[in-house]
Amino acid sequence: MSIARILEIAFRTGRVTRKYPHEPPLLTPEFRGAVRVDPSKCWGCGACVKICPPNALSLRSDSGREVVLEYFVGRCIFCGMCAEVCPARAIEVTKEFELSSTSLESLKYGVAHRLVRCSSCGSLVWTEAELRAVIRSSPVAEEYVVLCPRCRKTRFARAASIRVGAGSE
Amino acid sequence: MLHSLAVAAIQLVLAPVYDGLERKVRAAIHTRIGPPVLQTWYDIVKLFSKEVVVPVGGSWYALVAVLEMLTLVTASVLLVHVSSAGLNRAALFEASVFIVLTGIATTLAVVRAVSQSNVFSVLGGFREFSLMISAEPFLATSLLLLISGAEAPASKAIAALVLVIAAYVISGRVPYDIAEAEPELASGVNIELAGPLLGVATLSVVLKKFISATLTALALTSWSSLVGIASLAAAALLTPIIWIAHTVVGTLLGRSRVDLAVRFLYTTLFILSSMLLVSYGLGV
Amino acid sequence: MSKGVEALVEMVGKLGGAVEDVRKSEIYIRVPREAVRAVAKLLYDSGAYLKTCAGVDERGTSGFYSIYYIFGLDSHGVDAVLKVLVPEHDPLIPSILPEVPAADWCELEIRDLLGIELSGRLTKRLVLPEDWPDGVYPLRKEFRYDEKPPRVVREELPEEVGIPVGPYHPALHEPEYFELYVEGEKVVDVVYRGFHVHRGIEKLAESPRFTYKQIPFLAERICGICGFVHSTCYVMAVEKAAGIGVPERAEFIRSIVLEVERLHSHLLWLGVAAHLLGYDAGFMHTWRIRERVMVLAEYLTGSRKTYGINVVGGVRKDLNVDKIDKTMKTVAQVREEFKKLADAALSVPQIKARAVGTGVLTKSEARALSVVGPVARASGLYRDIRKDYPYLAYRKVSFRVPLYTEGDNLARLLVRVEEVFESIEIIKQLIDMLPGGGIVSEEYEIPPGRRAVAAVEAPRGEDVHFVITGLGRPYRWRVRAPTYQNIPALRAMLRGTSLADAPLTIASIDPCFSCTDRVLVVDVRSSRRSFIKLVRGG
Numbered sequence: 001m002s003i004a005r006i007l008e009i010a011f012r013t014g015r016v017t018r019k020y021p022h023e024p025p026l027l028t029p030e031f032r033g034a035v036r037v038d039p040s041k042c043w044g045c046g047a048c049v050k051i052c053p054p055n056a057l058s059l060r061s062d063s064g065r066e067v068v069l070e071y072f073v074g075r076c077i078f079c080g081m082c083a084e085v086c087p088a089r090a091i092e093v094t095k096e097f098e099l100s101s102t103s104l105e106s107l108k109y110g111v112a113h114r115l116v117r118c119s120s121c122g123s124l125v126w127t128e129a130e131l132r133a134v135i136r137s138s139p140v141a142e143e144y145v146v147l148c149p150r151c152r153k154t155r156f157a158r159a160a161s162i163r164v165g166a167g168s169e
Numbered sequence: 170m171l172h173s174l175a176v177a178a179i180q181l182v183l184a185p186v187y188d189g190l191e192r193k194v195r196a197a198i199h200t201r202i203g204p205p206v207l208q209t210w211y212d213i214v215k216l217f218s219k220e221v222v223v224p225v226g227g228s229w230y231a232l233v234a235v236l237e238m239l240t241l242v243t244a245s246v247l248l249v250h251v252s253s254a255g256l257n258r259a260a261l262f263e264a265s266v267f268i269v270l271t272g273i274a275t276t277l278a279v280v281r282a283v284s285q286s287n288v289f290s291v292l293g294g295f296r297e298f299s300l301m302i303s304a305e306p307f308l309a310t311s312l313l314l315l316i317s318g319a320e321a322p323a324s325k326a327i328a329a330l331v332l333v334i335a336a337y338v339i340s341g342r343v344p345y346d347i348a349e350a351e352p353e354l355a356s357g358v359n360i361e362l363a364g365p366l367l368g369v370a371t372l373s374v375v376l377k378k379f380i381s382a383t384l385t386a387l388a389l390t391s392w393s394s395l396v397g398i399a400s401l402a403a404a405a406l407l408t409p410i411i412w413i414a415h416t417v418v419g420t421l422l423g424r425s426r427v428d429l430a431v432r433f434l435y436t437t438l439f440i441l442s443s444m445l446l447v448s449y450g451l452g453v
Numbered sequence: 454m455s456k457g458v459e460a461l462v463e464m465v466g467k468l469g470g471a472v473e474d475v476r477k478s479e480i481y482i483r484v485p486r487e488a489v490r491a492v493a494k495l496l497y498d499s500g501a502y503l504k505t506c507a508g509v510d511e512r513g514t515s516g517f518y519s520i521y522y523i524f525g526l527d528s529h530g531v532d533a534v535l536k537v538l539v540p541e542h543d544p545l546i547p548s549i550l551p552e553v554p555a556a557d558w559c560e561l562e563i564r565d566l567l568g569i570e571l572s573g574r575l576t577k578r579l580v581l582p583e584d585w586p587d588g589v590y591p592l593r594k595e596f597r598y599d600e601k602p603p604r605v606v607r608e609e610l611p612e613e614v615g616i617p618v619g620p621y622h623p624a625l626h627e628p629e630y631f632e633l634y635v636e637g638e639k640v641v642d643v644v645y646r647g648f649h650v651h652r653g654i655e656k657l658a659e660s661p662r663f664t665y666k667q668i669p670f671l672a673e674r675i676c677g678i679c680g681f682v683h684s685t686c687y688v689m690a691v692e693k694a695a696g697i698g699v700p701e702r703a704e705f706i707r708s709i710v711l712e713v714e715r716l717h718s719h720l721l722w723l724g725v726a727a728h729l730l731g732y733d734a735g736f737m738h739t740w741r742i743r744e745r746v747m748v749l750a751e752y753l754t755g756s757r758k759t760y761g762i763n764v765v766g767g768v769r770k771d772l773n774v775d776k777i778d779k780t781m782k783t784v785a786q787v788r789e790e791f792k793k794l795a796d797a798a799l800s801v802p803q804i805k806a807r808a809v810g811t812g813v814l815t816k817s818e819a820r821a822l823s824v825v826g827p828v829a830r831a832s833g834l835y836r837d838i839r840k841d842y843p844y845l846a847y848r849k850v851s852f853r854v855p856l857y858t859e860g861d862n863l864a865r866l867l868v869r870v871e872e873v874f875e876s877i878e879i880i881k882q883l884i885d886m887l888p889g890g891g892i893v894s895e896e897y898e899i900p901p902g903r904r905a906v907a908a909v910e911a912p913r914g915e916d917v918h919f920v921i922t923g924l925g926r927p928y929r930w931r932v933r934a935p936t937y938q939n940i941p942a943l944r945a946m947l948r949g950t951s952l953a954d955a956p957l958t959i960a961s962i963d964p965c966f967s968c969t970d971r972v973l974v975v976d977v978r979s980s981r982r983s984f985i986k987l988v989r990g991g
């Protein structure tokens with residue numbers, strides 16, 4: 001009676017289902033869940049937004065004075081690419097997966113960043129945090145950092161030409 | 170009669186619990202936790218608390234479903250009474266009525282299913298009918314033979330065997346759950362039922378399992394000389410055990426196909442019945 | 454090029470074909486429009502099978518629409534890719550259907566999506582929904598990927614008769630529709646209506662919304678079961694087109710994960726088959742064993758499904774000692790447990806009784822329809838991409854390809870049972886030979902205008918991706934999932950079987966409908982019709 005062998009298999013195996021959620025879920029150490037953006041580390045540079053395949057991350061600028069990095073868990077596919085590309089290591093891949101909610105808003109997280117004006121032309125270019133990070137990481141003279149790239153280029157060209165000597169053009 | 174009525178009442182309340190036990194045992198063989206033992210009762214109570222949805226076929230259709238269930242209840246009570254007589258000639262009348270009632274119940278189920286415009290229901294009905302004609306005649310013959318005194322051991326043994334097989338078929342378990350076959354017919358005969366009516370149908374299913382287990386108990390106790398309360402108690406104790414045995418058999422097998430099932434049953438039961446007639450005639 | 458291929462190419466040349474490009478496993482041949490049917494016949498008669506055909510809007514570069522026909526010369530390990538130019542003012546091609554029955558769907562798809570008419574065959578709408586306006590062709594470049602053309606209300610709805618299986622049915626786990634015409638319980642004809650769940654990913658991938666780097670994640674979502682196959686096939690096609698070298702270790706890891714995926718997929722299918730046959734104990738136990746594979750997959754990749762480790766140039770997750778150890782332990786356990794279970798399950802009388810001789814697909818039907826995977830192997834066709842076009846690390850391992858000639862449900866079931874054991878052996882060999890080194894090459898460039906065909910043996914059969922590179926993203930990405938190739942065979946398989954065996958027979962090709970329906974943006978809600986309305990069958 002080989003059909004009865006299933007009884008033996010069942011007896012040896014015992015019970016495998018669990019009373020989830022009353023018992024802890026079975027996660028391996030490699031499991032990728034939702035991500036968390038550390039507001040104190042994020043620069044608002046947007047690298048994560050660019051790589052995110054399903055547009056779960058976005059940069060919004062409502063007021064013009066601020067940009068908001070928004071993370072919408074509902075779209076996230078838990079790939080962790082954002083954490084891989086973040087230059088500030090501000091993104092952590094957590095093990096969280098019990099994310100259901102009755103309100104859409106509770107699935108959105110935002111990190112707001114104030115924007116800094118270019119000290120020369122006045123256009124909004126950097127976030128404050130990004131600025132700080134750049135100053136911290138490279139010894140650029142502060143007068144350059146607060147400029148937008150275009151003004152910086154012109155100022156640098158001018159400075160260089162002064163140093164080299166105006167006649168060489 | 171009063172005794173049997175009381176015992177029948179208790180048994181009928183317990184039947185859904187046996188069914189819950191069945192689900193537990195099946196779950197254990199599947200290495201699952203499974204639902205609580207009272208789950209079948211919970212299901213029935215819940216279904217009865219829902220609003221009544223009258224199927225497309227009209228309200229007479231609902232009536233048929235209820236009638237079918239009541240017929241099965243009556244049949245069950247009669248069967249308990251037959252067992253109190255200890256398979257005695259005295260219960261021949263009740264046994265005959267029981268047989269007629271089960272036949273009526275199945276006919277009602279077939280009529281109910283076939284009269285629907287839903288193709289799945291119709292096919293389920295035809296399947297039910299095929300099973301009915303391949304099992305119930307043998308069930309009737311073997312039961313009546315046992316009662317009317319097939320004394321010779323060979324005849325008795327064969328009759329009991331036929332009864333055990335036919336009883337298993339009417340329990341509607343795998344491999345003979347073809348009238349409802351979920352993956353093929355999406356509940357077949359019961360596809361158009363919902364709410365309290367589905368509750369009624371659920372009760373009918375449980376009752377058929379109960380009748381099946383009790384019949385098997387009768388076949389097995391046909392050697393004993395117990396009568397009255399003792400015989401009732403024996404049957405009552407055996408019922409859940411047989412119920413579980415049926416469960417295990419059903420869990421180990423797969424679903425048959427209607428042509429295969431009918432062919433298998435007809436050949437097996439026909440050969441056995443022919444042997445039975447010969448041995449009965451010879452008096453062995 | 455081997456002798457046989459050379460001779461064939463020469464004959465194609467006589468018919469007017471001109472070789473454009475010869476690669477290691479592809480030969481691109483330009484064929485004049487008038488000659489395509491003759492060339493197709495020549496190739497098909499010589500034993501080739503049609504992998505797929507694809508229409509491309511190349512008006513922006515060459516000034517023409519191009520139709521590509523990919524023929525697999527699997528005995529030589531080479532694909533012959535025919536390219537036919539179709540002028541914009543005369544969008545018409547002769548159908549190759551009379552010579553190549555397998556061309557049915559892909560031709561209609563070209564007609565639907567690119568607006569190229571077919572001569573010499575009956576045509577009907579296949580992919581686009583009823584309410585899509587006429588004359589709007591979504592794969593033309595001027596059609597924006599997020600455009601929503603107005604709905605058209607059409608008068609006549611198709612008449613419903615027969616036994617409906619779907620769009621929602623317990624035996625199908627995806628919205629799909631089979632209409633079975635029965636006499637009593639015998640199926641006499643079948644009508645299939647699919648493409649209810651299009652998501653338009655081919656169009657999406659060529660839109661500015663996506664980049665080469667992001668598409669693997671999109672590709673992985675083509676299929677809910679064997680998604681890794683698609684992301685692998687996509688990255689392989691891009692790597693092949695751009696000539697990107699992939700570290701050997703990455704190739705091994707991809708192969709290991711592909712086999713892990715096959716294990717879980719086959720175990721899933723075998724469980725479903727047991728359930729369809731009413732043997733729920735077999736179902737539960739198969740899935741219990743499968744759970745070990747799921748946990749292993751999560752440990753190796755970070756996710757139970759949609760592993761997300763493929764990137765162009767390699768993989769994102771490396772193996773370490775612990776992972777190797779866990780892999781070896783898991784496959785050993787699965788092997789032992791599955792062996793016992795398979796013995797018990799195959800001895801259940803109803804399983805044999807209902808799988809033997811039902812849903813038969815003969816070898817000649819299988820060949821004519823170019824079926825792939827276990828369906829082909831159960832009908833006596835020796836066709837396995839891992840052997841025919843060895844890719845990744847498969848050339849380094851030895852394994853057996855199970856072959857049956859009966860072509861029935863049992864044969865397809867047994868092919869999968871045996872493949873479970875073969876996959877386990879492959880995983881063990883790969884782990885034993887795992888080379889060291891890096892797992893991804895970051896330095897690469899993807900020049901536009903390159904082409905490549907990549908194929909991967911998915912659990913359900915051959916998956917084909919055809920890529921033409923563009924700027925920052927593919928110019929065209931054509932996906933042909935295995936089920937696309939196998940569904941048309943269902944008609945042959947279902948005719949004459951009993952209704953009770955229809956669910957098992959449909960399931961026996963291990964269909965994956967979302968894979969098949971990947972082509973176009975369709976609003977499922979508005980294109981839904983009431984299929985539930987019934988008329989008595991037979």
Ligand code: SF4
Pocket residue numbers: 037041042043044045046047048049069085086087088089090091
């Ligand atoms: S710093 Fe990191 S988290 Fe913040 S925007 Fe840039 S990539 Fe995203």
Ligand code: SF4
Pocket residue numbers: 035051052053054055056057075076077078079080081082083
């Ligand atoms: S984990 Fe992936 S999907 Fe989620 S936010 Fe990061 S990049 Fe986007």
